Amino acid sequence: MNKNITSIRGMNDCFTPDIKFWQKIENKCKQILTNYGFSEIRTPIIEQTSLFSRAIGKVTDVVKKEMYTFNDRSGNSLTLRPENTTGCVRSGIEHGFLYKKRQQRLWYLGPMFRYDRPQKGRYRQFYQLGAEVFGFIGPDIDAELINITARLFRELGIIKYISLEINSIGSLSSREKYCRVLMDFLHQYENELDQDSLHQLLANPLRILDTKNPKIQEILIDAPLLADYIDSESKYHFINLCKLLDATNIKYRINHRLVRGLDYYNRTVFEWITDILGAQNTVCAGGRYDNLVEQLGGKATPAIGFAIGIDRMVLLIKQINPYFIDEYNIVDVYLITSGKVSRQSMLVLAEIIRDHLPYFTIITHYGGGNLKKQLSHADKYQAKIVLILGENEYKSGEITIKDLRTGKQEKITQQNIIVRLNELLC
Ligand code: ATP
Ligand code: MG
Numbered sequence: 001m002n003k004n005i006t007s008i009r010g011m012n013d014c015f016t017p018d019i020k021f022w023q024k025i026e027n028k029c030k031q032i033l034t035n036y037g038f039s040e041i042r043t044p045i046i047e048q049t050s051l052f053s054r055a056i057g058k059v060t061d062v063v064k065k066e067m068y069t070f071n072d073r074s075g076n077s078l079t080l081r082p083e084n085t086t087g088c089v090r091s092g093i094e095h096g097f098l099y100k101k102r103q104q105r106l107w108y109l110g111p112m113f114r115y116d117r118p119q120k121g122r123y124r125q126f127y128q129l130g131a132e133v134f135g136f137i138g139p140d141i142d143a144e145l146i147n148i149t150a151r152l153f154r155e156l157g158i159i160k161y162i163s164l165e166i167n168s169i170g171s172l173s174s175r176e177k178y179c180r181v182l183m184d185f186l187h188q189y190e191n192e193l194d195q196d197s198l199h200q201l202l203a204n205p206l207r208i209l210d211t212k213n214p215k216i217q218e219i220l221i222d223a224p225l226l227a228d229y230i231d232s233e234s235k236y237h238f239i240n241l242c243k244l245l246d247a248t249n250i251k252y253r254i255n256h257r258l259v260r261g262l263d264y265y266n267r268t269v270f271e272w273i274t275d276i277l278g279a280q281n282t283v284c285a286g287g288r289y290d291n292l293v294e295q296l297g298g299k300a301t302p303a304i305g306f307a308i309g310i311d312r313m314v315l316l317i318k319q320i321n322p323y324f325i326d327e328y329n330i331v332d333v334y335l336i337t338s339g340k341v342s343r344q345s346m347l348v349l350a351e352i353i354r355d356h357l358p359y360f361t362i363i364t365h366y367g368g369g370n371l372k373k374q375l376s377h378a379d380k381y382q383a384k385i386v387l388i389l390g391e392n393e394y395k396s397g398e399i400t401i402k403d404l405r406t407g408k409q410e411k412i413t414q415q416n417i418i419v420r421l422n423e424l425l426c
Contacts, residue, residue, distance in 0.1 A: 010116065010124030020325040021314045022127075025156065026109060029129045029308070032152050036144070038105040038131060043087040045111060049077040055086040055296055057263025060204060066114040068124075080113035083262070085289065085305050086296075088132045093298035103135035109310075121280030121312045132305035134293070139237050142268045142288065142304055143244035149272060149284055149306060150250050156313075158274075161320055162283060164251065166270040167258035168238035169206070170230025172291060175266070178229035179205045189219050209257040212279070220257070227256050234267050241268060260285065264292045268304065276319055277312060284308040332360040332425055334383035336374035339391030346389055349399075349414070356418045360425060378404065385424060387417075 007013060014022060030040075049069050056063050068080040081087055088106060092098035109129045116122050131148065133141055146164065153159045169175055182205050186193065193201065197216055200207045209226070211217060230238075245252055252270075260269050269287035277283075286306025293301040317324050333353065337346050343366070350364045363381060365374050371388070378386045388400040399417060402409045403424060412420055 008124065010118035010122075012123060012125070017325065018314070021317060022310065024325055025310060025313050025317065026129065028155055029109070029152060030107070032148060032155070033107045033131060036105070036148055038107045041088055041091065041106045041108050041132075042110070043081075043084065043091050043108070045081050045113075046078050047081055047087055047090065049079040051086055051090055051296070052079055052082065055089070055262075055264055055292060056083070057204070060262055061207075062114065062262065066116055068113045068115060082114045083112055083307065084108050084110065084128065084130055085132055085264075085292070085307075088130075088305075089292055089296055089298070089303070092134060093293065093296060098134050098293060098301050099299060101135075103133070105131070105133045107131045119280070121277050121309075121315055123311060127310040128307040129310055130305060130307040132303060134301050134303045136304070137290075137302045138288070138304065139241035139244060139268065142237075142241050143248065143250075145286060145304060145306055146245060146250060146252075146270060147248055149286075149308070152308075153272065156317060157321055157324070158313075158316060161276055161316065162272045162274045163253065164270060164272055165255040165258050166241070166245075166252050166268065167226075167255055168230055168234050168267050169226060169259055169265060169269055169287075170234040170267065172266055174229055174231040174234065175206065175226075178224070178226050181224050181229065182206070182208070185223050186219070192216075192219065204263070206259045207261065209259050210261075225256055226259075237267055260287050264289045264295070266290055270306070274316060276316055280312055282309070283312045283316060330361055331363050331378075331381040331383040333362045333385045333387060333421065334365065334378035334381055335362065335387045335389070336365045336371070336378065337389045338371045338374075339394075341389050341391055341394045345394060349387075349389065349417075353417065353421065357421060357425075360421070385421065 052067065053063050062082050067082055070078060072078055088108065092104070098104060107130065110127065111125050112128050113125055116124060118124060131145060133145065150159065153162060183201060186201055186205065186208065190198070192215065194213055194216070197208050197211060197213065208216065209220065258269055258271060265287040267288040267290065271282050272284040273281045274283060275281060284306055286304070288304040290302040293299065293303060335346055335350050346364060350362055354362055363383070365377055375386065384403070384405055386402040386404060388402065390400065393399050393411065397414050398411050399414050400409060400411050401420060
């Protein structure tokens with residue numbers, strides 16, 4: 001039997017009308033980031049596997065279970081990027097741009113790949129809009145990044161439906177100290193831990209704080225607090241960040257259990273969460289990673305970034321406001337012919353109109369059919385205006401204009417067409 005070829009599980013096609021949600025969100029993100037002085041960076045979607053294992057941490061879920069890794073024809077191990085902070089750092093070190101200008105503000109947008117369990121809001125190819133800044137020790141830049149995300153969510157009309165959680169996970173060394181204390185504490189409960197947590201206990205104990213398992217959450221109530229172990233500089237950094245957020249009227253909740261899934265973070269971490277999307281409740285996550293540039297072979301450079309999950313943003317906005325996109329009247333002018341008028345004359349006319357009215361959407365009818373059929377196509381497109389070039393009009397240098405919004409029809413000379421369309425459409 002001839003079985004149709006389908007897309008890969010967890011990887012989606014996106015087309016109209018959904019694509020309009022994507023475009024509007026992406027355009028808003030780009031506009032705001034540009035206004036804050038950020039510039040775009042595009043890096044390849046495939047990198048050497050060692051880049052991710054070195055940066056993200058060999059024992060993290062992402063590197064252990066979620067990467068799309070394969071050998072190319074020369075036997076090099078390559079990986080489809082599971083995130084793009086690492087790619088930006090690799091590029092910055094390779095081209096030296098992290099150091100040429102002492103400070104950099106960058107953004108990127110593109111697909112990421114993780115062999116996750118596909119479900120609503122969790123896919124194997126998903127999209128992140130990210131920002132990364134280098135060379136600032138903060139906490140002013142931390143506050144600016146959070147303000148950018150807040151501004152974006154305000155302008156997209158979703159700020160009421162999401163909330164900000166922040167935490168400091170301290171320096172790497174203070175975190176290691178805390179992990180030992182946490183491990184000692186959790187060892188008492190070894191019998192009560194699930195498989196995942198037992199595994200994490202050995203590999204990456206901090207991640208247990210993030211558990212969704214209610215039984216373990218209960219055990220954690222009495223666990224030592226990370227906040228009591230973090231170094232004084234990180235504490236001071238965090239207190240000042242809170243002051244800056246207060247001064248800019250950003251509402252937040254300090255969540256002492258908030259950690260990040262990747263190893264390279266330190267000090268500030270933050271997440272925007274929602275209770276509308278079920279288990280996939282984080283729409284944006286970020287944090288500081290002051291050691292990553294050096295860890296990947298560059299000169300020590302402080303850094304912080306965030307990534308917004310665009311797929312989840314689209315789901316959220318569609319649920320909150322289905323009228324977010326204006327589906328109607330996207331076609332301004334629909335051109336049709338009747339009688340024996342040649343396709344060529346209509347094409348020529350359409351191009352002349354486009355020369356003069358470049359901001360209007362103009363569609364030309366192809367495929368023939370009688371006037372009624374062509375008009376019904378114009379209706380389907382919800383065109384505002386139909387231009388009819390009939391045999392008589394063609395001979396006399398005229399054209400018929402029908403305004404589908406009012407039903408009014410008029411005949412004018414072709415020379416006046418630009419002026420008249422402008423009057424009708426502006
Ligand atoms: P989660 O705990 O949901 O798996 P994560 O900690 O793995 O998230 P990050 O690496 O911090 O996620 O990625 C930043 C954002 O990218 C997430 O907050 C989410 O919005 C989005 N994201 C991550 N993984 C996926 C996925 N598989 N499908 C869709 N969006 C995703
Ligand atoms: Mg994940």
